[in-house]
Amino acid sequence: MSAPLVRMSSVSKYFGSQRVLDGLDWQVAPGQVVGLLGRNGAGKSTLLECMLGLRELDGGSIALFGEESATLSELARARIGYVPQKADLFDWLTPDQMLDYFKAMYPRWNAAKVEGLLSRWGFGPDMRARQIKRMSGGEQQRLAIIRALAHDPDLLILDEPVSALDPVGRREFLRELVDDVIERGTTVVFSTHILTDLERVAFDLAFLKDGRIALQGQTDALLEGARRILVPATMEPGRKLEGEVRRLRDGAMVSMIVQGQDAGLDQLVREPGVRVEKLSLEDLFIEITREGAAK
Incomplete structure (x- = not known):
């Protein structure tokens, strides 16, 4: 079994007295495509910035390609593509000028891919001669994505990469992600609030x-095992079931959110008066991240 490409151990991060990351452990294997989910303010962007060495840790360690993220070698950095939540382009340049600048930094720059993406994503001669700051938010985000994909990265970090794109732009980006990036075996960490996009690619x-x-x-396994069990209060199990995420008592009924299998649960669901409901990804997201959910 290959070593993790991303290894995070006991990672902590504070902003003043606010704790954003709390002894977080996480690993991402080579070739894995992971959708990162969390509520607004949960710390997703902070987690990704810490992963890339863009923020100093208050505790723990992070390694990418076996190197500490805070002191990555130039060779390791050249293997990473990153699309931040807000495009950080040199907006006084034109697209061609900006891409030429970054081309010198990446030995694996794929000029044919760049030309193909510019053509398919509407960057004609007039657009390519225009200053980036005069482009729309969606156009700037497309350009940020092109820059991140241009050198065929081994690790691609995407922080809300489609937030400024219209539905057509989102579909084109996801098609590119599936047909080229994922097919090539790239490791991808993808943060987005658009759950349908994650279901397509993660x-x-x-x-x-x-x-x-x-x-x-795994996405399929999580959704296959995610259920809401509604049980009369008189039949409530006295112990926490394996895979139980949350339990809420509401009068005469108890609502239990479970993810996985449990021998006691299999017996419980066969009892009269017990109702089982499958959960969608949106349902599971709400239940896992709501206040009071089991840790």
């Missing part, structure tokens, strides 16, 4: 809550 999901990864697993 083979694994990781839920960030209270500064830690609360749940991680």
Whole structure:
């Protein structure tokens, strides 16, 4: 079994007295495509910035390609593509000028891919001669994505990469991600609030809550095992079931959110008066990340 490409151990990060990451442990294997989920303010962007060495840790360690993220070699950095939540382009340049600048930094720059993406994504001669600051938010985000994909990275970090794109732009980006990036075996960590996009491309999901990864697993397996069990209060199990995420008592009924199998649960669901509901990804996201959910 190959070593993790990303290894995070006991990672802590504070902003003043606010704890954002709390002794977080997480690993991402080579070739894994992970959707990172969490509520607004959960720390997803902070986690990705710490992963890339863009923020100093208050505790723990992070390694990429076996190197400490804070002191990555130039060779390791050249293997990473990153699309931040807000495009950080040199907006006084034109697209061609900006891409030429970055081309000199990456030995694996794929000029044919860049030309193909510029053509397919609407960057004609007039657009390529225009200053980036005069482009729309969606156009700037497309350009940021092109820059991140241009050198065929081994690790691609995407922080809300489609937030400024319209539905057509999102579909084109996801097609590119599936047909080229994922097909090539690139490791991808993809943070987005658009859950339908994650269902299309993410083979694994990781839920960030209270500064830690609360749940991680293969997308299909997580959704297959995710259920809401409604039980009369008189039949409530006296112990926490394996895979139980949350339990809420509401009068005469108890609602239990479970993810996985448990021998006691299999017996419980066969009892009269017990109702079982499958959960969608949106349902599971709400239940895992809500206040009071089991840690």
